[in-house]
Amino acid sequence: MTEFIIERANYWAIIALMMVGLYIIFASQNLIKRLVGLSIFQTSVFLFYITLSKIAGGSAPILYGRDYPKSYGDDHSAAPGYDAVLAAGEVGVKEVYSNPLPHVLILTAIVVGVSTLAVGLALVVRIRESYGTIEADEVRDIDMGVAAAEEDEDAAQRASA
Amino acid sequence: MIELFLTLAPDWALRHAAPLLVVIPMMCAPLCVFIPSGRIAWFISILASALSLFMALLLLAQVQTVPGGQISYELGGWEPPLGIEFAVDALNATILLLVAAFGVLAVVFSWPTVAAEVRAEKRAMFYGAYLVCFTGLAGVAITGDAFNMFVFLEISSIATYVLVALGASRDRRALPAAFNYLVMGTIGATFFVIGVGFLYAATGTLNMADIATRLPELEGSRTVQAAFAFIIVGLGLKAAMWPLHQWLPNAYAYSPSFVVVFLSATATKVALYALIRFLFTVFSPEFAFEGASFGMLFMPLGIAAMVVCSFQAVFQTDVRRTLAYSSVAQVGYMLLGLSLGTAIGLSAGLLHLVNHALMKGALFMAVAGVVLTYQGTTLRDFAGLGRSAPWTMTAFAIAALSLIGVPLTAGFQSKFALLVAVQDQGLWWAALLIVFASVLAVIYMGRIMEAVFFKPPHNPQKIHKEAPITILVPLWILALANLYFGIDASFPIGLADSAASAVLGGGS
Amino acid sequence: MTEDHHVILRVVAKLLIPLITLYAFYVHFHGEYSPGGGFQAGVIFAVAIILYSLIFGVPAALRAVPPVFARCLAAFGVLLYAGVGVAALLGGGNYLDYDALANDGPGEHVGQHLGIILIELGVLFGVAGSMLAIFYAFAGRVAEIRDEDW
Numbered sequence: 001m002t003e004f005i006i007e008r009a010n011y012w013a014i015i016a017l018m019m020v021g022l023y024i025i026f027a028s029q030n031l032i033k034r035l036v037g038l039s040i041f042q043t044s045v046f047l048f049y050i051t052l053s054k055i056a057g058g059s060a061p062i063l064y065g066r067d068y069p070k071s072y073g074d075d076h077s078a079a080p081g082y083d084a085v086l087a088a089g090e091v092g093v094k095e096v097y098s099n100p101l102p103h104v105l106i107l108t109a110i111v112v113g114v115s116t117l118a119v120g121l122a123l124v125v126r127i128r129e130s131y132g133t134i135e136a137d138e139v140r141d142i143d144m145g146v147a148a149a150e151e152d153e154d155a156a157q158r159a160s161a
Numbered sequence: 162m163i164e165l166f167l168t169l170a171p172d173w174a175l176r177h178a179a180p181l182l183v184v185i186p187m188m189c190a191p192l193c194v195f196i197p198s199g200r201i202a203w204f205i206s207i208l209a210s211a212l213s214l215f216m217a218l219l220l221l222a223q224v225q226t227v228p229g230g231q232i233s234y235e236l237g238g239w240e241p242p243l244g245i246e247f248a249v250d251a252l253n254a255t256i257l258l259l260v261a262a263f264g265v266l267a268v269v270f271s272w273p274t275v276a277a278e279v280r281a282e283k284r285a286m287f288y289g290a291y292l293v294c295f296t297g298l299a300g301v302a303i304t305g306d307a308f309n310m311f312v313f314l315e316i317s318s319i320a321t322y323v324l325v326a327l328g329a330s331r332d333r334r335a336l337p338a339a340f341n342y343l344v345m346g347t348i349g350a351t352f353f354v355i356g357v358g359f360l361y362a363a364t365g366t367l368n369m370a371d372i373a374t375r376l377p378e379l380e381g382s383r384t385v386q387a388a389f390a391f392i393i394v395g396l397g398l399k400a401a402m403w404p405l406h407q408w409l410p411n412a413y414a415y416s417p418s419f420v421v422v423f424l425s426a427t428a429t430k431v432a433l434y435a436l437i438r439f440l441f442t443v444f445s446p447e448f449a450f451e452g453a454s455f456g457m458l459f460m461p462l463g464i465a466a467m468v469v470c471s472f473q474a475v476f477q478t479d480v481r482r483t484l485a486y487s488s489v490a491q492v493g494y495m496l497l498g499l500s501l502g503t504a505i506g507l508s509a510g511l512l513h514l515v516n517h518a519l520m521k522g523a524l525f526m527a528v529a530g531v532v533l534t535y536q537g538t539t540l541r542d543f544a545g546l547g548r549s550a551p552w553t554m555t556a557f558a559i560a561a562l563s564l565i566g567v568p569l570t571a572g573f574q575s576k577f578a579l580l581v582a583v584q585d586q587g588l589w590w591a592a593l594l595i596v597f598a599s600v601l602a603v604i605y606m607g608r609i610m611e612a613v614f615f616k617p618p619h620n621p622q623k624i625h626k627e628a629p630i631t632i633l634v635p636l637w638i639l640a641l642a643n644l645y646f647g648i649d650a651s652f653p654i655g656l657a658d659s660a661a662s663a664v665l666g667g668g669s
Numbered sequence: 670m671t672e673d674h675h676v677i678l679r680v681v682a683k684l685l686i687p688l689i690t691l692y693a694f695y696v697h698f699h700g701e702y703s704p705g706g707g708f709q710a711g712v713i714f715a716v717a718i719i720l721y722s723l724i725f726g727v728p729a730a731l732r733a734v735p736p737v738f739a740r741c742l743a744a745f746g747v748l749l750y751a752g753v754g755v756a757a758l759l760g761g762g763n764y765l766d767y768d769a770l771a772n773d774g775p776g777e778h779v780g781q782h783l784g785i786i787l788i789e790l791g792v793l794f795g796v797a798g799s800m801l802a803i804f805y806a807f808a809g810r811v812a813e814i815r816d817e818d819w
Contacts, residue, residue: 025344038347045355052362062704102361105308107708109354112315116347118803119322123340125810126326130333139337154541173758180754180764188751191744237757238766 010051017044031124031134035117042113046106053102061100163222170219178223179234179247182216182257183300185209190292199284203272206288210264213299217261221254230663233305241305242368248305251663255511255656256302256434259518263426264295266522270635271419273628274529278331278417287327291423294320298431307357307367307443310435311350314399318346321428325416331532338411345408349398356391359384360443369443376444386450392439393454399432402496403466406489413485414538418529421481425488425525426518433492433514437499437507441664446502459500464594466493471601475608480531481538483605484524487564490598491517497595498579501586508654508661509578515653516563516571516646523560523639527553530628530636543609545618553628554613556640561606563643566599570647574654675724682724689717697793701782707789711746711796719804727808736805743798750791753784 005012017040024037124134131139167175174181189209193202224230234247249257268291279287297317304310322343328335361367363384364375379385398405409429413421444451467490474486491513498510528538530553535542547554563570566577576599583591627633646653693714700706722730754765762769767784 022348025348031340034344038344041348042351045351045358048355049358052358060704101367102358108308108312111708112312112319112350115319116315116343118806119319120340120343122806123322123326123336123343125807126329127336127340130329130336136337143334143337177758177764180758184751184754184764188748188755191747194740194744235763236765238763238768 014044014048029136035120049102049106053099055098058096058098061097066094167222178216178219182213185212186292187296190289193285193289196285202285202288206268210268214261214265217257220249221258224251224254242366242371245309246305247303252660255660260298260427266635267423270632274418274533277533290320290323298427301431305369307369311354315350324420325412328416332415335415338415342408342412349395352391353395356388359388373443396436401429401489401492403462410482410485414481418532422525426522430514455500455502459496463493463496467598471598474605478540479538504661504665506582508657509582511657511660512578513575516575519643520560520563526636527557530632534626540612544612544616547614550627556636559640565602571643574650678724686717701785707792708796711793714797715800739798739801742794746791746795753787
């Protein structure tokens with residue numbers, strides 16, 4: 001049982017982060033805190049992808065060691081391309097590498113997350129400027145109050161007409 | 162006629178129609194940043210949307226003539242499944258045509274409303290944001306790669322949050338609405354990307370067609386089931402599937418008029434397309450867990466959306482909110498159609514998707530005309546408008562009748578197709594509920610129509626003022642399309658049928 | 670100026686900012702065959718200017734690199750990226766097919782080198798421009814709450 005838990009430590013961390021993030025989004029009335037929660041939630045997904053790509057004993061996916069013979073030298077232009085190495089019959093890589101694809105995907109997802117965060121913060125700034133508060137419940141109360149006042153004014157108009 | 166169109170088109174356009182459809186608006190969007198004048202940006206947007214519409218038409222024509230009905234375009238010359246692929250079949254092509262056609266109509270219509278609602282120095286950037294949104298929606302509909310779909314989904318969503326927030330110059334409630342939309346939309350997209358991650362973990366590929374071929378051997382895998390659940394919830398949020406629709410009414414009610422016209426006709430439709438793509442192409446209805454989800458998840462949720470949101474629409478005093486709740490209800494009709502899992506059910510759902518874009522586009526355009534001339538969207542502001550703006554309101558009435566489903570309108574065709582599909586499965590109670598929801602539509606649209614045509618004007622000093630011509634022309638194109646497709650529906654029915662058979666036949 | 674107690678910061682920053690900018694381009698041009706690339710380079714480049722505005726004040730930075738420039742830089746980056754794709758189209762390949770950018774003999778990869786460098790340059794401009802634009806959008810606002818009130 002303990003092994004079952006410890007072996008999956010990364011997944012427990014991801015699940016914990018995900019739940020923390022979602023909880024903050026729903027429980028907090030402060031708009032900035034909601035964005036913080038959103039970021040934590042997204043980060044847990046980034047970690048999930050990175051975890052997927054890890055291969056036990058694998059290094060960063062850059063050719064090294066036996067896959068990067070000295071003959072390549074420092075002069076990059078003179079080095080045979082990797083496809084030339086493949087053509088020479090040395091099929092496949094000899095060292096163990098982590099899967100690079102999820103890293104690339106997550107780089108994209110991080111950019112998306114940053115853009116969302118920037119737009120969200122800009123919205124919070126604008127909400128602060130026009131409402132004077134960044135608490136969701138206060139914003140709602142202000143809106144309700146305005147709507148109620150409009151309705152009263154309306155009824156008064158109708159009564160006079 | 163299709164052959165003539167194909168022979169007339171230049172060779173490069175034929176070969177590269179798929180990427181150009183996305184790239185043209187993508188390149189025009191940064192151009193808008195360099196341009197100080199909103200009017201020139203408007204022309205660029207019209208041009209970009211029209212070129213995209215041309216490419217969408219080309220793709221549709223090619224899909225209909227190519228044997229197998231599928232076009233695949235390898236980006237960067239990398240072969241799928243390693244490279245990213247743009248894959249177009251009958252379903253895609255229909256959605257792309259819908260998005261591009263509404264892009265053109267909405268942009269042509271937009272100038273007077275944008276001039277009235279957006280500050281001068283922001284107009285060029287506003288059109289830039291619209292083009293980014295358009296790029297994203299077209300990209301979601303065209304891509305054959307699951308992660309690429311997420312990226313395009315977020316491109317369109319982030320642009321949408323900005324566009325919705327720009328309604329703040331008319332009503333500051335647009336800001337919290339956009340913020341809520343942002344939080345909900347991001348949660349949805351993140352759920353989707355978790356699902357894609359699970360699929361990648363289980364199959365080792367991101368190409369949707371490739372995932373589909375590898376899934377059957379993983380029957381019963383919990384990873385795949387978790388992926389299914391996450392993807393459905395994520396896309397359901399984006400598509401405003403009841404009860405995940407809470408962001409929609411406010412976002413629609415307070416955003417600028419142009420944005421609501423464009424979004425109501427395209428955004429939820431594209432998300433719904435993504436849902437259909439995953440339900441029928443990537444996963445297959447034959448999987449036990451998915452078959453169960455049709456009967457136990459989509460059908461109840463669809464019916465609940467139809468009934469509950471129609472009820473909510475009845476009690477709104479703001480016309481745009483009424484229409485927004487009605488939109489969620491219409492998504493329910495589409496979900497009911499696809500939840501049947503049969504070809505005629507899916508076809509009816511798709512037909513309703515197209516028709517709903519037609520009628521909601523027209524309705525929101527008419528409302529935009531009213532907002533422009535009389536600055537108000539409450540029921541009282543609409544009182545007596547039938548006399549002061551007869552052209553706008555007649556088109557509104559046609560679209561409203563279509564929404565209700567009166568015979569000889571497009572709405573009738575799709576609701577009738579849905580009734581037939583539901584009857585085909587022997588679900589008479591669902592058929593009764595469809596009729597019941599339509600009666601509710603009579604009530605909520607009837608309230609507006611009563612105010613428009615039979616009530617005295619709320620403010621008698623209101624001058625006789627029609628919406629400007631750039632609004633009236635697209636509005637009447639849509640209204641007449643509602644009538645035309647109500648009488649001769651062979652074109653949309655043909656599209657929906659071929660899309661449904663492409664998805665159901667090609668999936669397995 | 671006599672009361673200026675940030676003199677060390679100013680001197681160090683003046684030394685560092687050109688180096689940071691240079692390092693951004695190093696990361697960019699090295700990114701083709703080692704870790705790095707346009708995204709990181711763009712962020713580093715933007716950091717140089719953000720550091721400048723932190724030390725010398727936002728108004729000075731706004732004069733040196735106006736927000737319009739930042740916005741246009743970002744837009745130009747996107748145009749460059751998409752333009753490389755269109756150039757590949759005109760060269761007879763698929764969209765973004767780098768091989769179509771140059772007439773390569775067998776075994777040569779000039780087109781691939783050219784393509785990735787240009788694409789990453791577009792990413793560099795795009796990221797640097799939008800990072801700066803985001804920074805200006807928040808830092809350029811007049812603070813409603815003065816620093817002393819915190």
